[in-house]
Amino acid sequence: MITVTNARKNYGSFAALDDVSLDIPSGELTALLGPSGSGKSTLLRSIAGLENLDSGVVTIGGRDVTRVPPQKRDIGFVFQHYAAFKHMTVRDNVAFGLTIRKRPKHEIAERVDELLGIVGLDGFQHRYPAQLSGGQRQRMALARALAVDPQVLLLDEPFGALDAKVRAELRTWLRRLHEEVHVTTVLVTHDQEEALDVADRIAVMNAGRIEQVGSPEDVYDRPASEFVMSFLGAVARLNGHLVRPHDIRVGRDSNMALAAYEGTAESAGVTRATVERVVRLGFEVRVELRNAATGDLFVAQVTRGDAEALRLAEGETVFARATRIPHLR
Incomplete structure (x- = not known):
């Protein structure tokens, strides 16, 4: 387990971490999710030892590593x-950590072959990063990080430089990889879909603090x-309530029954609205509406x-109501 207790880190007058405490369970993949400047990368780098905390404690596996070098x-x-060694082949890049630790050559060869198979690069041993x-x-960078059997794997926006299709493919691959190797993993991301897709737990950060920690279902359904x-x-925002767009029902009948789902949606009532725009997004359709009573979109x-x-169609009158409204604490 990784434990961060009362972590503080300031850059001048800016508080990057403001009394942050977090437990990261062993063997799980925890995502640190938040906007730019929320403190997620500073927290990750503090766990890694790349940033020194002004105050607070970091323990890994029960060992205080607050002042231990990375x-x-x-x-x-x-x-x-990727920080790849451009003059080295894929095999030599992955083997680098083992080589500087002076592991036996046969052990290095076996470990590298095993990892290249796991990450789907078997057959690419003799290529260079540019190829x-x-x-x-x-994936080569992940294999290199895993080669030395680390107690903890830290990922700082690992797919941020890739296009959307490749990111989606690597998310699925990372989830499978984690299920296979079970190393305690911390992933920094600002991509909500990425966090919801791959993480066991999500810590949502904002302005140097942790707003909520929970499973993807918890933070999405019970924010x-x-x-x-x-x-x-x-x-x-519908009649003063924050709701998910997919939790809004649209119809032609002004007598739409009020939803009593979990006792949360009755107070929202039925809203008369004008269709401003209809946007077709594949299977889903986004309907932009204007509240007839308030003028709000x-x-x-x-x-x-x-x-x-x-x-x-644009300009037509419809009626809308919420089927679910989360209780915000």
């Missing part, structure tokens, strides 16, 4: 940019604050089938 913390670190795609270089709800996916998300059945 190379003695038994961690693997993968940055957004690999961005996704392949990042602790408006910030958490707004940061983890689209939101709409809000967005509902419906299926393509529902949109076609309702024959939604």
Whole structure:
């Protein structure tokens, strides 16, 4: 387990970490999620020993490592940019950590072959980084970090420099990899979908503090604050309530029954609205609506089938209600 207790880090008058405490369970993948400047990378770098805390304690596996240098913390670190040795082959890049530790050659060869198979680079041993795609270089970087059997794997926006399709593929691959190697992993990301997709637990950060820690389901369905709800996916404000666009029902009937789902949506009532815009996004349709009573804009998300059945068009009058409203603490 990694434990951070009362961590503080200031850069001049800016508080990058403001009394942060966090437990990261052994064997799990925990995502540090937040906007730029929220403190997530500073927290990761403090765990790695690349930043010295002004105050607070970091323990890894029960050992106080607060003042221990990075190379003695038994961690693997993968940055957004691959930091590959360009003059070395894939095999030599992955073997680097084992080589400087003077492990026997046969042990190095066996470990490198094993890892290249795990990360899907078997057959690429003799290529150089320039001969690999961005996704392949990042998988090589992960293999290199895992080669020395670290107690902890730290990932700082590892897929941030890749295009959306490759990022989605690597997210799926990272989840499978983690299930296979079970190393305690901390992932820094500002990508909500990435965190929800791969993490066992998510710590949502804002302005140097942790807003909420929980499973992806907890932080999405039971957000602790408006910030958490707004940061983890689209939101709409309907009659004073923050709701998810996919939790808004749109219809033609002004007598739409009030939803009593979990006792949360009754107070939202039924809202008369004008269709401002209909945007088709594959299977889903985003309907931009204007509240007839307040003039406020809000967005509902419906299926393509529902949109076609309702024959939604700009300028028409419809009715909307929330089917679920989270209780924000």
